[in-house]
Amino acid sequence: MSIKIQRIQSREAGPFQKTGGRTRCHIEVPSSVGFSDLENSHMVFRMKANVTDGNGTSTLLPAFIAQPKMAAAGGSNVTNNVPIDVQGAQALIKNSRCVSDEYGELNSQRDQNVISANLDAYTDYSSCLTAKNSFNAGGSANLDPNESSELPVGMFLRPARPRAMDAAGSVASNANAAGIQQNSRAITAEVRCPLKHVDRLADGTRQFPNISAGNITYRIEFEDVRPVMSLGQAFSAKCLDSAADAASGNLGSAARPILYQYVKADVDSGEIRTSNLESLPFYVGMPIKVSGSNVTDSFELINKITINEADAGGLLGGAHVARIEIADSVGVVLPTPANAATNVELSLNQGKQADGTNTELTTVEYEIEDVFLELHTIQLMPQQIAAAQKALQSLQIPYLEHRLVKKVLNATQDYAETLYLDAGCAGVAVITPPNNGLVSGYDNASAYRFSFDGRNLTNREIEIGPAKTNSGTAAAAGGVGRQLHNHFLQKFYGNIGQRLLRFEKPAVNYNDTKGNLQLNNHAIYPLVTPLIGQDVIAQFQVRSSANMSTKEMFYVSMYPRSLNFQKGRLVM
Numbered sequence: 001m002s003i004k005i006q007r008i009q010s011r012e013a014g015p016f017q018k019t020g021g022r023t024r025c026h027i028e029v030p031s032s033v034g035f036s037d038l039e040n041s042h043m044v045f046r047m048k049a050n051v052t053d054g055n056g057t058s059t060l061l062p063a064f065i066a067q068p069k070m071a072a073a074g075g076s077n078v079t080n081n082v083p084i085d086v087q088g089a090q091a092l093i094k095n096s097r098c099v100s101d102e103y104g105e106l107n108s109q110r111d112q113n114v115i116s117a118n119l120d121a122y123t124d125y126s127s128c129l130t131a132k133n134s135f136n137a138g139g140s141a142n143l144d145p146n147e148s149s150e151l152p153v154g155m156f157l158r159p160a161r162p163r164a165m166d167a168a169g170s171v172a173s174n175a176n177a178a179g180i181q182q183n184s185r186a187i188t189a190e191v192r193c194p195l196k197h198v199d200r201l202a203d204g205t206r207q208f209p210n211i212s213a214g215n216i217t218y219r220i221e222f223e224d225v226r227p228v229m230s231l232g233q234a235f236s237a238k239c240l241d242s243a244a245d246a247a248s249g250n251l252g253s254a255a256r257p258i259l260y261q262y263v264k265a266d267v268d269s270g271e272i273r274t275s276n277l278e279s280l281p282f283y284v285g286m287p288i289k290v291s292g293s294n295v296t297d298s299f300e301l302i303n304k305i306t307i308n309e310a311d312a313g314g315l316l317g318g319a320h321v322a323r324i325e326i327a328d329s330v331g332v333v334l335p336t337p338a339n340a341a342t343n344v345e346l347s348l349n350q351g352k353q354a355d356g357t358n359t360e361l362t363t364v365e366y367e368i369e370d371v372f373l374e375l376h377t378i379q380l381m382p383q384q385i386a387a388a389q390k391a392l393q394s395l396q397i398p399y400l401e402h403r404l405v406k407k408v409l410n411a412t413q414d415y416a417e418t419l420y421l422d423a424g425c426a427g428v429a430v431i432t433p434p435n436n437g438l439v440s441g442y443d444n445a446s447a448y449r450f451s452f453d454g455r456n457l458t459n460r461e462i463e464i465g466p467a468k469t470n471s472g473t474a475a476a477a478g479g480v481g482r483q484l485h486n487h488f489l490q491k492f493y494g495n496i497g498q499r500l501l502r503f504e505k506p507a508v509n510y511n512d513t514k515g516n517l518q519l520n521n522h523a524i525y526p527l528v529t530p531l532i533g534q535d536v537i538a539q540f541q542v543r544s545s546a547n548m549s550t551k552e553m554f555y556v557s558m559y560p561r562s563l564n565f566q567k568g569r570l571v572m
Contacts, residue, residue, distance in 0.1 A: 001384055003037065007044070008373040016222055016368035023224045027373045029216045035388065036210055037376035038202035042192040043220075044372040045089055049156040049186070049229060051364045054351075060184050060285045061350060062153040062232035063364045064139025065091055065191070067117075069520055070434045083230040084439045084520045085129065086117040088136025089193040091228045091438060092366060095221040096198040102214030103570050106563070107200040110404045113223060115556055116197055117438045118431050121522035122493065125501050137191040141233055151281040151348070152232060155189040159283030161305055181304045184285040188369060195373070200399050201563065207378060212392055213563075213570050218373065226436050229364045231350055237281050239332075239344040250337035251344065252290070257306055257331030258344060280305075282332055287349040290334070292341025299349055304333035395565040400426075400496060400558055407553040413546065417553065419538040421529065424559055427495045430525035430540060431554035441519035443551070444544040450527045451539040457527075461543070462488065464523075492526035496558050531560075 010025040017023075029036075049063035066083035090113060097108040109115070124132070133139060137155045153159050160182050195202035198218050210216065237260055245256040252258050260282070282288075286302045307330055332346065350362050380388060409415050409432070419428065433440045447461035462484050486503060493500040504521045527538060540555075542548075564571045 001381065002379045004377045004379050006033075006375055006377060008375060010220075010371040010373075012371075014367075014369045014371070016371065018222070018224050018228075018365050021367070023222045025220050025222075025371050027218045027220075027371070029210060029218070029373065029375065031210050031212075031214050031216075033210050033375065033377045035378040035380065036208050037378060038195055038199065038205045038208045040206070040376045041195040041202060042374045043089075043093075043195060043198060044190055044192055044374050045092065045368045046188060046190050046370040046372075047366055047368040048188045049154075049364055050367050051186070051231070051362060053362050058186070059287055059362065060157060060186065060283075061287065061348070061362065061364075062151065063156050064133075064154045064230055064232060065089055065137045065228060065366070066139040066230040067091070067438045067520070068227055068230040069141070070437045070439075082141045082233055083139040085121070085133065085138060085140035085522075086113070086228065086438050087120045087129070088132055088138035089191040090116050090136075090197040091138075092222055092368070093193065093197055093220055094223040094226075097219040098199040098201065099217045099219065100214045100570070101217065103572050106213070106216070107399070107401065109197070109200065109402060111406075111554065112197055112402075113226070113228070114431060114433060114438050114440075114554060115402060115404070115429075118433075118440050118522045118524055119429060119556070121504065122489065122500050122502055122524075123498050135192065137189060139230060139232060151235060151283075153283070154232065155191065156186060158185050158187050160184040160285065161280050161283045162307055180284060180306075182284065184283045192374070200401060201397065203399060205397055205399070207388075208397065209388070209392055209395070209565065212565055212568055220371070222368070226438055228438065229366050231362065231364055232348075234348050234350055235281065236345050236347040239346060241342050241344070244340035245337065248337055249340055251340050252300070252332065252334035252337040254304065254333050256337075257304075257333045258290070258338070258346065260330045260332060260346065280330060282330065282346070288332075289347040289349045290338040290344065291347065292339075292344040295339045295341040298336070298338050300334045300336060300338070302332055303335045306331035306333065389568065392565050392568045397563040397565075399561055399563070401561045403557045403559065405555040405557070407555065409548060409551055409553050411547045411550050413544050413548070414541070415543075415548065416539065416541040417555075419540065419555055419557070421536050421538055421557055422559070423533050423535055424531060425529045425536075426497075426531060426558050426560055427492050427529055428527035428538065428558070429492070429554075429556045430527070431556060432523065432525075432551060433554070434519060434549065435551050437520070439520045440523045440554075441521050442523045443519055443548045444546045445542050445548065446545050448525050448540070448542040450541075452529075453537050454539070458484070488526050488528060489524075491528045495528050497560075 008027055008029060010027050012022055012025040015021040016025065051059050051061045051063050053059050064083050065086065065088060067086050069082035069084055093113055095110050096112060098106045100106055139154060160180055162180055198220060201208060240259040240261055242251070242259050243256065244251050245253045282302055282305055284302055284305060288300055288302060290298045290300060405419070407417055431440045432443065442464055445464060447463045449461050450457045464482055464485055489503065490500050504523055525540070525542065
């Protein structure tokens with residue numbers, strides 16, 4: 001048995017955009033492919049991020065497939081941006097259907113990007129999620145203060161900055177001793193989305209008999225309302241005090257660049273190595289705000305980046321051997337030098353024009369040029385074909401069906417809802433994103449409870465916490481534990497046949513200084529249902545310490561299902 005990877009392009013041509021372009025496409029898979037590995041197949045989007053300032057002019061800023069940090073009422077603030085993880089490119093897909101020409105609809109998903117952004121956050125380790133984000137153009141907030149000097153740029157921006165030093169200590173590759181000056185550029189990248197976000201059968205199915213299911217059409221509707229693209233996290237870099245240019249009295253000229261001492265040096269030897277240069281927080285063409293003591297803020301674009309010798313005060317080119325010492329610094333050259341100042345800071349400018357005259361927000365949107373299905377088809381030997389035909393005489397392919405019901409929570413401190421569940425339900429996840437958001441949060445909620453047919457499933461409310469200060473004292477709502485909530489999370493994922501590998505961050509986490517993360521932390525309320533053979537009425541109640549904002553409530557009920565094949569044909 002061998003695997004052949006083939007690409008099938010959508011019938012529609014791009015661009016696919018949130019506004020001003022197509023939002024729907026379909027891809028046809030012929031039954032002649034035989035057998036396919038759906039679990040390892042992907043949707044591929046060749047796309048770019050369109051970042052524009054308030055005047056509609058393109059600007060070079062890091063952008064990711066992520067949700068901007070949202071307030072309780074559903075708004076986002078781009079100039080104080082924090083990207084919230086949405087598990088990558090699947091956030092672009094709003095609705096999907098899998099339809100057989102011969103047997104009709106096999107499965108469908110509504111608002112799958114909201115569901116996957118929250119449910120999938122629990123099923124992988126944090127390090128694995130970080131790797132997937134890098135592969136799928138996703139992004140998330142940087143909560144590590146030790147990494148504050150790094151500026152991830154993502155897949156849609158190719159930064160121009162020093163990359164390597166030669167044996168003489170000069171900047172090699174795309175620069176010389178005079179520094180690097182060519183502009184960064186926005187690029188088109190290919191990002192991948194697991195096929196399970198289009199076809200529920202792809203979640204665990206390694207051998208699917210397309211030959212018996214007929215021609216299959218995948219119908220995809222891209223997100224056209226919720227924000228699914230975000231700028232990178234804002235940052236500020238404190239610079240060194242240095243003398244101004246004698247001729248102009250300003251900083252940022254070629255003769256007197258603004259100096260930044262790079263802190264991500266090798267810990268043991270105190271060296272800045274070639275391998276560190278990729279993590280420099282600056283690039284040519286980067287919009288920045290220059291601020292300092294007793295001067296007016298100025299807004300510029302970086303014109304050049306140099307590596308400067310602190311001992312000589314000039315550009316590299318001396319007797320260094322394959323490195324520069326920790327005492328050396330990076331020099332930032334501006335097209336218009338800034339006023340001389342102390343306590344100089346360079347901040348990523350995500351709002352104003354380079355001349356500082358425009359205060360309107362920068363926007364970022366996706367533009368998909370091409371859509372492909374990257375299908376893993378299985379090439380069978382003659383004896384394997386005979387075995388497959390025998391298996392198709394009686395075969396079941398299990399999958400998990402998602403059913404979605406949406407309600408509205410009006411601003412209140414005490415909310416209750418009734419659900420009608422069909423027989424065989426394995427569990428219900430209640431997801432509570434802010435208005436027009438993808439990622440859910442607790443929004444002041446302090447406790448919740450479920451009941452079946454009027455009978456409470458627990459003898460007390462399930463508390464969400466902790467709500468304690470850094471000193472260990474209880475906050476106004478009182479310090480609480482969340483062991484019972486975590487227990488039900490484990491039971492919920494076990495009941496639907498998945499492994500729980502991480503927990504979300506609780507609300508108001510020990511004097512959290514990041515602000516409002518409790519509104520964007522992938523919170524879910526899990527209901528573990530017994531697999532009983534009759535319909536039930538479930539009640540959900542949530543209580544908060546202050547009014548929760550008006551928002552949509554997503555009730556996702558999950559049912560184990562299977563596709564049945566008899567005598568080589570699909571039986572619906």
